[in-house]
Amino acid sequence: MSQVTYGKTAEEIDKSRLGGRLAPQAPDPAGKVIRPGPPALPASLRLSAGPHSAFAGYGSPAHAGSRHASPSVRQDIAFRLQVSQVIYIKTSAEIDKIRRSSRLASQTLDHVGKVIRPGMTTERLDRIIHDFMKSHGAVPATLGYKGYPASSCISINETVVHGIPGSRVIRDGDIVKVDVTTILDGYFGDTCRTFRIGSVPENAASLASAAYECMMLGIGTVRNGSAVGDIGEAIQDYAEGLGYSVVRDFVGHGVGKQFHEAPNVPHFGKRGKGPKLRDGMVFTVEPMINEGCWQVNVLADGWTAVTADGKLSAQFEHTVLVDGQGAEILTLSS
Numbered sequence: 429m430s431q432v433t434y435g436k437t438a439e440e441i442d443k444s445r446l447g448g449r450l451a452p453q454a455p456d457p458a459g460k461v462i463r464p465g466p467p468a469l470p471a472s473l474r475l476s477a478g479p480h481s482a483f484a485g486y487g488s489p490a491h492a493g494s495r496h497a498s499p500s501v502r503q504d505i506a507f508r509l510q511v512s513q514v515i516y517i518k519t520s521a522e523i524d525k526i527r528r529s530s531r532l533a534s535q536t537l538d539h540v541g542k543v544i545r546p547g548m549t550t551e552r553l554d555r556i557i558h559d560f561m562k563s564h565g566a567v568p569a570t571l572g573y574k575g576y577p578a579s580s581c582i583s584i585n586e587t588v589v590h591g592i593p594g595s596r597v598i599r600d601g602d603i604v605k606v607d608v609t610t611i612l613d614g615y616f617g618d619t620c621r622t623f624r625i626g627s628v629p630e631n632a633a634s635l636a637s638a639a640y641e642c643m644m645l646g647i648g649t650v651r652n653g654s655a656v657g658d659i660g661e662a663i664q665d666y667a668e669g670l671g672y673s674v675v676r677d678f679v680g681h682g683v684g685k686q687f688h689e690a691p692n693v694p695h696f697g698k699r700g701k702g703p704k705l706r707d708g709m710v711f712t713v714e715p716m717i718n719e720g721c722w723q724v725n726v727l728a729d730g731w732t733a734v735t736a737d738g739k740l741s742a743q744f745e746h747t748v749l750v751d752g753q754g755a756e757i758l759t760l761s762s
């Protein structure tokens with residue numbers, strides 16, 4: 429009942445579409461200063477509200493049945509963190525622990541792929557996820573995090589991220605984003621997949637494939653000496669070339685010792701911009717790709733983000749380690 433294939437790998441995508449993006453980078457004239465990306469993007473995945481927010485002056489939502497969160501509600505959104513500016517270079521001992529936690533996170537999603545089915549509530553699936561992590565010696569990182577009430581985020585169709593598991597029933601034809609983060613031996617592993625339930629409409633299946641391909645293209649730029657902006661440009665070019673849009677309000681993030689660390693990893697941007705990547709950095713690449721506009725609204729629960737136009741959204745996420753001439757994906761399916 430889950431996905432058959434996720435999509436093409438970076439290598440399988442027609443290189444002619446890439447416009448040479450994967451070629452070695454010219455040095456960044458901005459210099460070697462390691463600093464996080466745009467200050468408006470906390471590594472928490474969530475923009476804070478305020479005059480410089482992407483929401484400033486943003487019109488009323490088109491999404492039927494949702495309530496546009498007020499600025500004060502947005503200000504309280506969790507996953508909004510004060511994150512250290514420092515990008516940690518992990519030791520090999522730490523990397524071992526992050527690797528083990530990340531492997532368990534991906535095994536959790538492998539398990540989800542076996543049990544997810546139409547008729548199941550998201551609450552039920554969350555319980556299964558919780559029990560799986562616990563029985564493997566891990567703690568679900570989201571549970572109690574800034575008041576978040578569940579062990580996973582389960583976001584169906586028009587829900588972009590941070591869907592709170594509850595009474596909503598998973599139905600045939602849905603695309604279901606399941607995002608899990610494990611804490612194992614004190615270290616975090618973070619991964620998300622879009623599961624296709626039963627017979628999924630062609631537009632939804634294509635979107636899910638594109639989100640996977642975007643993630644892999646972004647990861648494909650990662651190497652010692654490349655820049656965070658390389659990831660964003662690769663993703664944005666590909667997604668927009670297919671007529672999709674890239675969510676701006678949530679970004680990837682450093683991960684490992686903490687849930688959310690520097691750097692921010694926007695899924696849009698310009699090659700060569702942003703912090704330079706160095707061996708031993710660990711972060712997520714987790715593009716949210718929308719069928720329609722990129723804008724999102726946050727519901728009154730303060731968490732659930734939905735597309736502003738009610739159209740579909742898909743996401744994949746890997747935790748990756750910068751490793752010499754490439755990236756090691758730590759959350760591969762086993």
Ligand SMILES: [Co+2]
Nearest residue numbers: 618712714745
């Ligand atoms: Co993440």
